[in-house]
Amino acid sequence: MELKCNGGILGDDMGLGKTLSTISLMLARDGQRSSEGYGKTNLVVAPVSLLQQWKREIEEKVLPDHKLRVYMLHNRKASFAELRQYDVVLTSYGMLSSEFNKMDKYITEATSAFQVVNNDDLSRLCPVLGPDNYFYRVILDEAHCIKNHKSKSAKAVCNITALYRWCLTGTPMQNNPRELGSLVHFLRIKPYCDIEMFIKGIGSRSNRAVTKNAMMELQNLLRDILLRRKKDDTIDGRPIIELKGKTEVVDHVVFDPDEQEYYQSLQRDSKVEFNKYLRAGTVGKHYAALLVLILRLRQACCHPYLHIADWESVGSAVDDNSLALAGSLTPDVIEGIKGAEAFVCSVCLDAVESPFIMVPCGDYFCKGCSERLADPGHNNTNAEGDEDGTRMKCPTCQRDENSKVISYDAFKKPRRRQKVTNIEPHTLMKLRKKAVNSERAHRRYMGYLRGIWLPSAKVTKCCQLISSIQKTTQEKIIIFSQWTLLLDLLEVAISDQLRLGLCRYDGNMNATKRDQALHKFIDTPEIKVILVSLKAGNAGLNLTAASQVIIMDPFWNPFVENQAIDRTYRIGQQRDITVHRLLTQDTVEDRIVAIQNRKRVIIDSALGDDVSKSIGRLGTNDLAYLFGVGNKDN
Structure with a gap:
């Protein structure tokens, strides 16, 4: 099979310099000398938390004679005419998901009104995804963010026009071979850039014979498009890189x-x-409750205060929207949550005493996992394009792209029969909740913590x-x-x-x-x-x-x-x-x-x-x- 591939997957181990390798590629093969008409601009798409790191690496690692002009396209507007003046444009998956929504809305409204889609208007509305906007090279950092080919992030980046296309990820395949289909689709590697063909030819798991043949096909494909090096790899008996001890x-x-x-x-x-x-033979049935007991032992190893209350459920106060979402849960979901003896996070499988609950399905998550699910900047493929990053698809059941997360407090509040007046909430707990959203409240909380430390x-x-x-x-x-x-x-x-x-x-x-x-x-x-x-x-x-x-x-x-x-x-x-x-x-x-x-x-x-x-x-x-x-x- 002969592949035409303008790019590929750089899947080096964590810490081996995927960012520096990519910057070196920008400098060694820049668009200034390109005769294909794609301009000079490199577009880097990354989680929000890594954008500043990219900017810092480019500024600090490139010599003055070869400086690259960088534009940060995040929470700000710019036309494509402005973007193409820069050597590097940095943007986030969430930003492109939002732009994809605008493009989809424009096309839908124009089609419904029996109007011709104006490419000039669309290109002005969508400076990255517009049909007349193009880049010399597009690079996806933490490319496993698009492993779900149905997500808005994946659909958005696949609409980018560029001469060269690269994926950077230390974990190109996290769950099964089908996830690679989304990366291959983005890279436009024929014939497997067709998702259905990829699933049929490589991603199928219907029987062992097909799986064995598919795995051989996958290995042949990856041999051509994937470069993966690990810290302990050697060449001629010598390590590929000398790291400190x-x-x-x-x-x-x-x-x-x-x-x-x-x-x-x-x-x-x-x-x-x-x-x-x-003795009763019910360990499996009570698995979640046993994990909570182990959680309490783990907390006691660190500090007695960790076990006083459910500290890790700290979040913002319960708002009306969260209460409305909690009220929309179906009776069977409500009974399932109320009847749970204990909770286990659906992502990390750790015990959690006050989970964050996915609406409408009722799956639950710990605080850390729920934050990553709701924030496209946390390497998340499930957050789906709202500018506030709150619309998502549940990673467990994959049923609803309009899912949202609420706290356990929001679930419990409308179901409390009466206010308990004889037990006051722990003062430290209340202060800590308020401290999340206010500097003044945070100082008050830390002052109180010092007093009882x-x-x-x-x-x-x-x-x-x-x-x-x-x-x-x-x-x-x-x-x-x-x-x-x-x-x-x-x-x-x-x-x-x-x-x-x-x-x-x-x-x-x-x-x-x-x-x-x-x-x-x-x-x-x-x-x-x-x-x-x-x-x-x-x-x-x-x-x-x-x-x-x-x-x-x-x-x-x-x-x-x-x-x-x-x-x-x-x-x-x-x-x-x-x-x-x-x-x-x-x-x-x-x-x-x-x-x-x-x-x-x-x-x-x-x-x-x-x-x-x-x-x-x-x-x-x-x-x-x-x-x-x-x-x-x-």
Whole structure:
């Protein structure tokens, strides 16, 4: 099969310089010398959170004699005549989805009125997708964002006219071969750019014979269009790239007597509950409830405050629109949610006590996953083109493109029979909810937190590590945690006790604030620490300014932690990397890591996300081991 391919997929491992390789391509083969009439402009489409990083890399890595003029097309308007004057135009998937909606609306209205579609008007309305607008090269960063060929993001980028087309992604196939069909469709590689033909010839899974032949066909296709290099690849026995060293250290933490008593009490109660289900043979039926028990043990390993209330359900106040959406749920969905013994996030498969609920289907998600689903800037293929990024398709059932997410509070509020007057909501909880949307409220919340602040063994150990690093090498430090309340507690300790400058990067911050935090951490010598929410900052970021990484709590899937570490362990890192994993000794955390290590080989050998998700689903033996009633070899 002979392929005509003006472009392809760069699928290098995380941290191997896909961005720099692409910038080098722009400089080596620029449109100025092109005779095809496509102009000189490179269009880069990326998640919102990475746009500033692209701009910064171009400005800092290109020599003065070869400077590229860059235009940021995000939350601003420009004509195609303006865009074509620049060497590079940076825009987001959400921006193009919005433009696709405008184009679709214009064409629909013109057709309904029996009017001829005016290409000039359409090109003015849609500076990127207009039929008369063209680019020299279009580059999709985090190209797995278009894996769903039915999404608005995928439809939008496939409408771009360009001479060369490139996809950048460390995970070109996450769930199944069909996802590659959307990338091949964008690349316009015949004959498989026809989605139906791709599914029939390569993506089919109807029987084993077809699958075997399809896999051979897929391998032949990828051999021609995909370049994928990994950090441990070699050429003639030598590594393809010399990265700085990486050392991973487990720092064990020991509870003080009060924490030990508190944890053992929780563990005793959890064992009793698990043994009850084990004897009855109903472990599978109560799987979600058991995950919540394990969640509480994990939280107790970090700080007692994490277990006081459902801290991670923090969000904005329940508005009328959310209440209306909650009221639109069907009776069977309502009964399903009310009857649930406990909740498990449909994406990461972790336990969640107060989920975010997808309307109308009723599937539920943790806070971090719901934020990524609702925000096209978080590498999301499901957010569908509203400028506020709230319309989406449920990733679990894939049934409704007009789905929206509401909080558990919004679900419960219209169903409360009467206001409970004898129990006041926890003061800290109320302050923390308000702090999300107001700087003044945030200062009040942090002031209150300082007033009730208590240390924990793990927070103390983290501060000791930070202090030791600053007294010796003075390296910059990234601290990852799944729980933003733990980051709040660390912020108090680092600011007040260690007197060090720090900044934050988490899902409660908008794209502008996140980018400002990254700039501040990278460019300000006095800022020594950045506190990062694991799910908000485990992919796409370049944080080579730091060379010390502290992981406060183990996640089920080691692949997620590896992504977080690769924010520093990548091309451009000038120091050796040290990764500190803080584990509380003789607790569920040690047992989680033992399960991780037993299954890590599966993750390392997997290209996509199916195997990663299988790690999240625990068997009965795994659960028994986590509750301390079995051994890891079962």
